[in-house]
Amino acid sequence: MRVLYLDNNATTPVLPAVWEAMRPFVSDVFGNPASAHQAGRRARQALEDARECTAALLGAHPDEVVFTSGATEANNLALLGLAGDPPAHLVASPIEHPSVVEPLRHLAAHGFLVDWLPVDGQGVVPIEALSRLLRPETRLVAVMLANHETGAVQLVRDLVECSAGRAFHCDAVQATGKLPVCFHDLGVSTLTLSAHKFHGPKGIGALLVRRGVKLQAQVHGGHQQRGRRPGTEPVPLAVGLATALELALREREARQEKVLQLRQRFLEWLRAEAAPVALNGPETGGVPHTIDVSFPGCRAEALLMSLDLAGVCCSTGSACSSGSLLPSPVLQAMGVPDELLHSALRFSLSPLLSEDEVDEAARRVVAVVERLRRHGEE
Numbered sequence: 001m002r003v004l005y006l007d008n009n010a011t012t013p014v015l016p017a018v019w020e021a022m023r024p025f026v027s028d029v030f031g032n033p034a035s036a037h038q039a040g041r042r043a044r045q046a047l048e049d050a051r052e053c054t055a056a057l058l059g060a061h062p063d064e065v066v067f068t069s070g071a072t073e074a075n076n077l078a079l080l081g082l083a084g085d086p087p088a089h090l091v092a093s094p095i096e097h098p099s100v101v102e103p104l105r106h107l108a109a110h111g112f113l114v115d116w117l118p119v120d121g122q123g124v125v126p127i128e129a130l131s132r133l134l135r136p137e138t139r140l141v142a143v144m145l146a147n148h149e150t151g152a153v154q155l156v157r158d159l160v161e162c163s164a165g166r167a168f169h170c171d172a173v174q175a176t177g178k179l180p181v182c183f184h185d186l187g188v189s190t191l192t193l194s195a196h197k198f199h200g201p202k203g204i205g206a207l208l209v210r211r212g213v214k215l216q217a218q219v220h221g222g223h224q225q226r227g228r229r230p231g232t233e234p235v236p237l238a239v240g241l242a243t244a245l246e247l248a249l250r251e252r253e254a255r256q257e258k259v260l261q262l263r264q265r266f267l268e269w270l271r272a273e274a275a276p277v278a279l280n281g282p283e284t285g286g287v288p289h290t291i292d293v294s295f296p297g298c299r300a301e302a303l304l305m306s307l308d309l310a311g312v313c314c315s316t317g318s319a320c321s322s323g324s325l326l327p328s329p330v331l332q333a334m335g336v337p338d339e340l341l342h343s344a345l346r347f348s349l350s351p352l353l354s355e356d357e358v359d360e361a362a363r364r365v366v367a368v369v370e371r372l373r374r375h376g377e378e
């Protein structure tokens with residue numbers, strides 16, 4: 001049975017062109033970019049080219065790009081590095097990825113006061129809510145650009161304006177390569193991206209850090225990346241990140257168009273054949289790759305397991321605790337009612353999927369939902 005992969009918000013396959021670009025730097029050009037000899041200089045050139053390319057594609061200066069091992073590290077570096085010393089007041093949205101929520105909880109346990117913003121039914125932070133929470137001692141605001149579970153896009157530029165010069169961190173992992181992202185236009189202090197979400201390799205991401213922003217390093221022991229993230233830079237991965245980003249942005253409109261069509265097809269099929277279904281998140285205007293739907297009458301755990309057996313890879317936004325799923329904090333913050341909360345699945349699309357594959361996935365989902373509704377959770 002053909003496996004249908006609809007979990008592209010979790011990760012994506014590396015495109016052949018990306019792997020081809022990386023390959024010479026895995027074997028032939030293997031020098032340490034910190035070495036002064038010619039092998040090192042060649043590696044350094046490739047690294048700095050990748051940095052320049054990444055910066056240019058995202059509207060940043062090359063010296064504002066800090067390569068990290070991925071978005072989890074970049075988010076930790078931003079939040080812990082911007083927070084400074086306690087006491088201080090921090091504000092964040094409650095729909096952030098755990099790699100933002102957990103460092104903030106860590107800060108809350110170490111003398112910081114953290115306030116969580118409300119979101120509306122579509123998962124969007126109202127600007128007025130931020131102005132209500134800000135205090136003179138607020139040092140940092142963190143709101144993501146596109147949500148990993150619903151695709152909802154936040155009004156980051158307006159939120160930055162409302163923050164009136166305070167440090168602002170934006171996790172743009174699910175937006176990079178899919179929406180036009182211009183670091184300087186957004187006006188944020190720091191911004192996170194991760195290569196494996198846009199058909200680049202796993203193990204590399206970046207934190208963009210605006211010139212003049214004070215960021216405390218979280219790792220010590222080297223001068224690399226101006227001391228902000230010491231450690232030998234992974235040249236092949238940096239080349240992979242830059243190449244994947246360039247491809248994603250060059251083909252952005254065509255990819256977006258294709259994914260929009262796939263989304264409509266998939267949703268229409270589910271609404272016609274598996275009713276009732278409820279879409280969690282915006283119908284339009286979000287990142288179209290992300291489709292979070294609830295199937296009342298089914299449990300998410302049972303759906304996930306049966307779909308896996310039926311060869312469909314998707315996910316829930318829920319954390320697993322001793323074998324049972326806790327409801328998604330993102331959907332909870334949006335006020336999604338219990339019945340929908342416990343029957344929600346996330347399907348995430350990629351332009352690599354064909355219409356036939358999406359139709360087949362929808363057919364399998366309908367069959368599983370029908371069976372579970374008819375027989376309960378076997």
Ligand code: PLP
Pocket residue numbers: 009010069070071072073097099144146147148171173174194195205
């Ligand atoms: N932020 C968001 C919004 C994500 O969706 C993810 C991954 O799912 C991450 C951060 C963490 O990314 P990484 O796997 O690069 O650590």
